[in-house]
Amino acid sequence: xxxxxxxxxxxxxETKDFREGKVLFxxxxxxxxxxWSAGIAISxxxxxxxxxxxxxxxxxxxxxxxxxxxxxxxxxxxPTDGWTYVKDTGVIxxxxxxxIAADASRLKEPIVVAIINLDGASEGMGIVHRIEEYGDxxxxxxxxxxxxxxxxxxxxxxxxxxxxxxxxxxx
Amino acid sequence: MFGKKRVAIVGAGxxxxxxxxxxTGKELSFHAAKMALEQAGMELRDIQSVVxxxxxxxxxxxxxxxxxxxxxxxxxxxxxxxxxxxxGTGVFAPLAGWWHVASGKFDTCLVVCEEKMSSCYPHPQYAxxxxxxxxxxxxxxxxxxxxxxxxxxxxxxKHNIKKEDIALVSVKNKRNALDNPIAQLAANxxxxxxxxxxxxxxPVQRLDVxxxxxxxxxxxxxxxxxxxxxxxxxxxxxxxxxCIDSTYWTDRDLYYPDYVEYAARMAYKMAxxxxxxxxxxxxxxYDPFDYxxxxxxxxxxxxxxxxxxxxTREGVTQRDGxxxxxxSGGLLGCGNPIAAAGMMKVCEIFWxxxxxxxxxxxxxxPRTGVAQAWxxxxxxxxxxxxxx
Amino acid sequence: MSEVAIVGVGCxxxxxxxxxxxxxxxxxxxxxxxxxxxxxINPREDVDVFVTCAEDYLEGFSIFxxxxxxxxxAALRHLLTVSxxxxxxxxxxxxxxxxxxxxTVVVEAHSKASDILTYMDIVQFGLDPIFNRPLGGHxxxxxxxxxxxxxxETGTxxxxxxxxxxKNKKNAVLNPHAAYGANITLNQVMCSERLFHPLKKLEISxxxxxxxxxxxxxxxxxxxxxxKPVWVKGVGWCTETPSLETRDWTRAxxxxxxxxxxxxxxKISNPWRDIDFAEIHDVFAYKELQHMxxxxxxxxxxxxxxxxxxxxxxxGxxxxxxSGGLLGMGYGLEASGLQKVLEVVLxxxxxxxxxxxxxxxxxLAHTWRGIPTATGxxxxxxxxx
Ligand SMILES: [Zn+2]
Numbered sequence: 001x002x003x004x005x006x007x008x009x010x011x012x013x014e015t016k017d018f019r020e021g022k023v024l025f026x027x028x029x030x031x032x033x034x035x036w037s038a039g040i041a042i043s044x045x046x047x048x049x050x051x052x053x054x055x056x057x058x059x060x061x062x063x064x065x066x067x068x069x070x071x072x073x074x075x076x077x078x079p080t081d082g083w084t085y086v087k088d089t090g091v092i093x094x095x096x097x098x099x100i101a102a103d104a105s106r107l108k109e110p111i112v113v114a115i116i117n118l119d120g121a122s123e124g125m126g127i128v129h130r131i132e133e134y135g136d137x138x139x140x141x142x143x144x145x146x147x148x149x150x151x152x153x154x155x156x157x158x159x160x161x162x163x164x165x166x167x168x169x170x171x
Numbered sequence: 172m173f174g175k176k177r178v179a180i181v182g183a184g185x186x187x188x189x190x191x192x193x194x195t196g197k198e199l200s201f202h203a204a205k206m207a208l209e210q211a212g213m214e215l216r217d218i219q220s221v222v223x224x225x226x227x228x229x230x231x232x233x234x235x236x237x238x239x240x241x242x243x244x245x246x247x248x249x250x251x252x253x254x255x256x257x258x259g260t261g262v263f264a265p266l267a268g269w270w271h272v273a274s275g276k277f278d279t280c281l282v283v284c285e286e287k288m289s290s291c292y293p294h295p296q297y298a299x300x301x302x303x304x305x306x307x308x309x310x311x312x313x314x315x316x317x318x319x320x321x322x323x324x325x326x327x328x329k330h331n332i333k334k335e336d337i338a339l340v341s342v343k344n345k346r347n348a349l350d351n352p353i354a355q356l357a358a359n360x361x362x363x364x365x366x367x368x369x370x371x372x373x374p375v376q377r378l379d380v381x382x383x384x385x386x387x388x389x390x391x392x393x394x395x396x397x398x399x400x401x402x403x404x405x406x407x408x409x410x411x412x413x414c415i416d417s418t419y420w421t422d423r424d425l426y427y428p429d430y431v432e433y434a435a436r437m438a439y440k441m442a443x444x445x446x447x448x449x450x451x452x453x454x455x456x457y458d459p460f461d462y463x464x465x466x467x468x469x470x471x472x473x474x475x476x477x478x479x480x481x482x483t484r485e486g487v488t489q490r491d492g493x494x495x496x497x498x499s500g501g502l503l504g505c506g507n508p509i510a511a512a513g514m515m516k517v518c519e520i521f522w523x524x525x526x527x528x529x530x531x532x533x534x535x536x537p538r539t540g541v542a543q544a545w546x547x548x549x550x551x552x553x554x555x556x557x558x559x
Numbered sequence: 560m561s562e563v564a565i566v567g568v569g570c571x572x573x574x575x576x577x578x579x580x581x582x583x584x585x586x587x588x589x590x591x592x593x594x595x596x597x598x599x600i601n602p603r604e605d606v607d608v609f610v611t612c613a614e615d616y617l618e619g620f621s622i623f624x625x626x627x628x629x630x631x632x633a634a635l636r637h638l639l640t641v642s643x644x645x646x647x648x649x650x651x652x653x654x655x656x657x658x659x660x661x662x663t664v665v666v667e668a669h670s671k672a673s674d675i676l677t678y679m680d681i682v683q684f685g686l687d688p689i690f691n692r693p694l695g696g697h698x699x700x701x702x703x704x705x706x707x708x709x710x711x712e713t714g715t716x717x718x719x720x721x722x723x724x725x726k727n728k729k730n731a732v733l734n735p736h737a738a739y740g741a742n743i744t745l746n747q748v749m750c751s752e753r754l755f756h757p758l759k760k761l762e763i764s765x766x767x768x769x770x771x772x773x774x775x776x777x778x779x780x781x782x783x784x785x786x787k788p789v790w791v792k793g794v795g796w797c798t799e800t801p802s803l804e805t806r807d808w809t810r811a812x813x814x815x816x817x818x819x820x821x822x823x824x825x826k827i828s829n830p831w832r833d834i835d836f837a838e839i840h841d842v843f844a845y846k847e848l849q850h851m852x853x854x855x856x857x858x859x860x861x862x863x864x865x866x867x868x869x870x871x872x873x874x875g876x877x878x879x880x881x882s883g884g885l886l887g888m889g890y891g892l893e894a895s896g897l898q899k900v901l902e903v904v905l906x907x908x909x910x911x912x913x914x915x916x917x918x919x920x921x922x923l924a925h926t927w928r929g930i931p932t933a934t935g936x937x938x939x940x941x942x943x944x
Contacts, residue, residue, distance in 0.1 A: 002183070002527040004210065008352050009202040010187030010386070011194060023193060026689050027292065028232065031680035034619035036305050037671070039581025046306070066422070068307055072587045074417050074629035077603050094328065094425060096320030097373035102312065104296045113317050115421050125422040128308060128321075137373070142328045161310045175659045227621040234616040234685035237642050238932045241798045242805075248816060251798040251934070252651065253642040255615075257622040263639065267651075274657035275560055301621040417634040418626050433635060441660065547625040 041069045044083070046158040052150050056121055058082040064122040086120035088148035089169070093117045093126055097137045112137060116146055116166055129160075133167035145169050178272045179398035179405035180265075180390050180557070182211025183518035188355045188386035188506030196231050196287035196387075197243030203387035203511070204245045204283050211391040212401055218391070219277040221246040223253040224264025224284040226509040229298035230291045244283040244389075256413070256553060257302075257546025258459065260284065261388070261513015263553040266411045268392040278394045285387040286508035295383040302548065304418075316380075320372040322425040322549055323462045327374065329426035330477035332465075334374060338365035339483050340461035341378050344497050347490060348504025350530035353515075355384055355506030365461075381459045384506035388514035390521065406524045409539075410442030410556030420548040431470025431545065434552035438541070439472070442556040447472045451556075452537035453523050454494060455516035457544045458501040464488075467543055468496065470552065495533040498523065513544035517555055524559040562944060563656045564781035564788035565773055567597025568904050572769020573738045573889040576673040582618070585770045586669055587630040593665070593772035594632075598784035600663070600774065602632025607661040609638040612648040612668040612893050616681045619674065631667060631772070644668070645771065646896025646926045646936035650794045652775045662780045666773045668894040672766035686931050691803060699763065701803065701930050703755030706845045708808040710757060712860075715848060717757055719863030721748035723844040724761050724886055726866065730873055731883020733914040736901070738767040738889035748844075762844035767889020771897035773904075778944075787908045792921070792939045793827070795820025799933035806933050811846075813935040814853035814925065822855075825939035830855045830923075831877060836906060836916045837923040838899035840935070841884040850925060851879065854937065873914060881906065881914045896926030896936060907942040 017023045038046060041057060045068060048055040056065045057080035059073035065084060066073070073080050095114035101107055112134060117126040132149070134140055146166040156162040184206020186192070186199055194202065200223075208214060223237050223244050233239045237253030244251070254260065254267045261284050268282035288295035299315035326332065339362060348357035360378065368377035398405040414433035416423060423429075435447070444450045456467035465479035473494060474482055482488055488496035499505060499519035502512045520540035522528045543554045569592030571577075571585055580588070594600050602609075611627045620626065624640040627633070641647050645668030652664035675681060679697060686692040709715065722745060731740030743761070751761035774784075781788040797816040800806050818830075827833045837856060841847035848862035856877065857865055865871055871879035882888055882902035891898050903922035905911045921941045928934040 002210065002522045002525075003529040004527055005184070005206065008185065008187050009194075009206070010189060010192045010199070010353075012187065012189045013191045013193045015191060017191075026693060028684075028688060028692060030232070030234075030616075030684045031677045032616055032619065032684065033676040033680075034305070034674050035676055036619065036674050037578050037581050038306055039584045040579070041584070042306055042581060066419075068419065068421075070419075070629065071584055072630055074419075074632070074634040075603075077601065077632035093421075094321045094325035096317050096324060096375070098314070098317055098320070098371070099369075099373075100314070100316060100371050102297060102300045102314040104294045111312070113311070113313075113321070115321055115425075124424055125419075128311065128313070128421050130311060142324065159310055160307050228615050229621050232684075233688055234681050235614055235642070235928070235932065238685070238798070238801050238928065238934060239687065241801050241934075246798045247800050248812070249798065250796045250817075250820065252647050252796070255622075255640050255642045256624050267639075270651075270654045270658050273660075274654035276654055276657060298621055301619065302625065304626070305619065413637055413639060414635060415624070415628045415633060415638040418629050429635060437637065547622055550625060550628075 041071045045069050049162040050156045050158045054086050054088055054118065056084055056086045058084055067118055067121045067125055068127060086118045090116040090118040090126060090146060092142055092144045092146060094142055095131060095140055110137060112140065129163060130165040132165040176273045176275055177395045178269050178392055178408045180408065180521050181393050181398055181402045181405055182207045182391040183521045184210060185353055185388040185515050185518050186386050187353050188384045188508055190382060190384060191289045192385040196240055196285050199287060199385065199387035200240050200243035200283050200285045203389035204281055207389040207391050213391060215245050218245060218279050218281045220271045220280045221249050221251045222264050222267045222271065222280060222282045224260040224510040224514060226260055226286055227298050230286060230288045230295060232290050240285055245281050256551050258509055259544045259546030259551040259553040260510040262517060262542050262544035262555055263413060264514060265390060265517050265555055266413060266553060269408050269411050272392050272394050278397050280392045282392060283389040284510040284514035286511045287385050288383045288508060289385050316372040316375055318549060319460050320375045323374050325425045326462055326466055332480050334366060335362055336480035336484055337462045337465065338362045340464045341365050341503050343489060344458060344501040344503040347498055348500025351500045351505055354500050354504050356382055357500060357504050375460065379461045381502035381507035384508040386506065386508035386511040388511045388518055390518060404525050406521050407558045408555060409558045410438035412438030412554040414552050416550045420550060425549055427476055428466055428470040428552060430550060431467055431543065431552035432472060434554045435471045438554040438556045448474060448494065451539050451541050452535065453498060453520060453533050453540040454496045455499060455519055455542040456496065458497055458503050459507050461503060464497060467545060471541060471543055490533050498531050498533050516542040520557050524557055560657050561777040563653050563791045564776055565904050566776045566781050566785045566788055567593045567774030568901055569593030569596055569772040570736055570769065570901055573736055573767040573891055575738050575767055577768040582669060582671040583630045585671065586667060589770035589772045590631050593774050597774035606663050606665050607637065608655050608664045609633040609636065610641060610648040610651050610664060610666045612641045612643055612645045614642055614893055616684060617675065617892055631665065644896040644926050644928050644936060645894050646900065646938060647796055649900060649938060650796055650936060653791050653794050656775060656777050662777045664775045666775065668897045669770035670766065670892040670894045671768055672892055673768050678766065682930055698930050700755050702843045703758045705808050706758050709845055709849050712809045714860060715863035718745060718749065719867050720762060720845045720848065721745050722866050723841060723847045724748045726872055727841060727880050727884040727886040730881055730914055731887020734883045734888065737883045737887045739765060740883055740887050758843060764842045764885040764890040767891060769891050769894060771894050771901050773897065789904045789907045790941050790944050792941050793821040793825030794938045796936035811849050811853035813933045814850050817935050817937045818854045821937040821939050827939060831857060834921050834923045835919040836878040836881055838882060838902050839879055839925045840895060840927040841880055841886050842890050842929055844886065847879065854925060878916050881916055899924035899926055900938060903940045907940060
């Protein structure tokens with residue numbers, strides 16, 4: 001990209017060259033498996049999801065009600081000092097309508113995903129989740145109100161997916 | 172500046188950026204490193220330390236891929252460090268090279284950035300599924316495009332920005348890339364082309380996005396004494412800055428990249444820049460998506476919040492405008508081999524300031540340029556200020 | 560150029576498992592301890608740069624850097640990740656302070672090995688994908704290859720290697736940070752299962768969980784924060800080659816070159832005489848011996864004899880791994896280097912309790928990045944400026 005450089009190295013190949021064996025390769029699927037400890041804060045959060053409630057931690061210094069909960073306030077750098085429930089309703093902070101899957105293939109039905117600022121948490125704090133029961137996706141707007149739709153209690157496992165999705169609700 | 176050491180770039184190199192290159196990551200690293208050494212008129216034995224910048228191991232499919240790439244990058248029997256700050260890595264790696272030399276510990280440092288994304292099968296995007304929190308986010312089926320879409324939507328909403336204005340960035344950068352011999356997706360397209368392209372994750376469409384690529388880029392950094400020996404044309408690293416924001420991205424307002432601003436302020440302070448739009452002659456903000464260029468211009472304090480679309484519309488960011496932005500063609504035009512793409516921006520500023528950018532040369536004899544990259548969960552900013 | 564000192568250390572672990580804490584919470588606890596130890600600094604204001612050391616596949620993330628700032632007090636501050644051993648983080652902090660632009664730098668490294676269900680598969684995933692990985696097998700066969708060649712070339716005996724295990728596990732009994740202290744006999748080591756001939760089961764250290772955070776500072780800040788600064792006199796690091804086909808199989812060249820760099824800076828001319836004790840990477844028992852030689856603490860091929868004769872014991876002439884080493888403390892993955900640095904700092908401050916080395920003034924910390932790498936680092940630390 002400099003006038004002083006006359007040649008830019010790199011030999012381009014096509015995807016079909018791999019299929020047709022013109023380019024040799026070795027394939028391998030890694031066996032990488034983990035079991036992450038959820039820890040103190042998120043364990044409690046997951047326990048409460050099982051009960052159909054969303055719990056946050058609080059910091060007495062800056063007064064924030066934080067979700068997802070954590071045992072430290074990252075602003076004040078001190079341990080958080082309380083737990084409090086927040087509502088399972090909130091406002092769409094931003095959303096997207098995804099037409100592709102994680103491997104970039106086309107989805108049959110789009111997925112709507114949103115950041116939801118939860119009622120009762122400090123301003124702007126929220127979680128990421130899916131939106132369903134929305135009708136036409138073109139009608140979804142930032143600022144709309146939503147409410148969690150929970151799995152029935154017997155199906156909950158203590159996972160973020162105990163909330164099936166959020167649905168739009170009328171003011 | 173008393174007692175502090177100045178560091179210069181004296182050579183740079185970039186390979187072709189392509190969807191698939193036949194070379195391995197090691198071979199790409201070698202090509203770029205060799206080019207940079209040749210341009211500097213130096214040999215590997217003159218190099219005292221090596222820094223590698225490369226993004227997730229999941230692309231190359233090798234655990235500890237910094238180690239794997241070491242010999243290709245010229246690190247055989249040398250002190251060698253890999254730094255990794257997600258998508259911010261490409262501009263971050265030369266910052267690490269800077270402190271290798273500015274510390275006085277080494278007189279020379281070879282900085283190499285590599286990305287071989289095509290090894291990840293069936294699609295490089297797949298490597299991004301594990302960038303999310305395994306307990307709170309992965310079970311929802313998160314993918315990378317979503318978070319950009321969420322951010323873009325928030326940015327558009329906050330400033331009432333139209334997609335037409337954002338698309339102009341893609342049009343500009345792909346056209347700039349027509350003059351770049353390494354470019355993967357150079358093209359003359361229109362705003363309508365962008366708006367009519369396939370919707371990936373609303374509001375992100377196919378032509379809003381840079382492609383996945385293979386490629387490498389490198390530069391040779393040296394102390395002031397060595398710089399004077401090897402070249403009449405050194406380009407100085409006068410400012411370095413970096414910053415990370417909180418992991419809790421769902422708790423932040425994504426409309427504005429505070430972390431880029433903090434990184435920029437750090438770099439500008441070091442470089443003594445008080446009025447960035449006036450003092451910076453050419454900019455290479457990170458543009459993996461078209462709206463990101465705008466977002467980052469604002470974070471770099473090159474304009475006010477929400478003002479970047481207007482500057483773009485008025486042609487200020489064209490190569491012959493007042494603030495040429497991504498004259499290289501950026502990631503949208505050249506391709507996005509992540510760490511190599513960031514480093515390519517640093518190389519572009521280097522060549523622009525030396526007046527070696529050929530058909531891409533911005534007019535007006537530029538003296539000061541800035542390159543920036545962005546990474547992690549919409550969280551990381553890395554900034555470098557170069558001066559002739 | 561300012562001198563650089565370690566002014567605070569914090570450690571959680573090392574323990575075989577830590578199921579009650581997430582990796583974030585583990586890091587938070589270690590960070591709080593380190594900041595308190597550094598005179599009660601507030602990371603939100605008093606720290607210029609944070610350096611974390613981590614590898615994605617050991618964490619189970621594609622970009623682990625994302626998940627580190629909050630628990631260190633680094634949100635919206637200047638943080639970076641080194642994909643490497645903690646001692647490369649120390650080297651990074653050292654260079655940053657030497658530039659004159661930064662006064663206080665924090666370094667973090669941890670192991671949450673118990674979160675990894677397929678650790679050996681991950682190690683294997685580090686092998687060259689074309690040349691080596693398709694051959695299959697447990698990746699520690701590489702250690703067997705190296706040990707065999709080392710014994711063959713130097714005449715070191717298997718018993719001498721086993722003595723390292725006896726010594727280190729015994730030292731670890733005295734270390735509250737150690738997960739695997741034990742009083743065992745030479746015979747027990749020799750009779751333990753032969754896994755990768757000539758390497759035996761008890762000669763391989765077991766992973767453990769833990770986190771270490773260091774606070775480093777420039778001269779002017781260090782003297783304000785602590786009465787017991789530990790000065791970084793020299794650091795060196797080196798990568799020999801990733802290629803199994805190209806490397807030297809007996810001499811740990813990466814360690815020799817790293818040591819030469821560090822010694823030059825620290826003005827060490829006679830390591831055995833100038834260094835009072837050493838913390839040496841011993842993830843496999845023979846590596847302690849091989850590394851001692853590469854560190855020029857003794858002549859090539861003599862480390863086994865010195866160990867057998869007790870010269871590297873806690874009360875020996877040059878105690879090696881008074882902490883209990885990785886064999887005794889547990890293998891802290893990328894935190895290995897900081898396990899070594901931690902012990903050297905505690906010894907130089909006179910805070911090593913029952914395992915205190917008397918009159919220690921200069922200590923050496925050494926690390927290696929493990930299978931399949933040939934990358935190592937060395938730091939020379941002293942309580943005398
Ligand atoms: Zn607080």
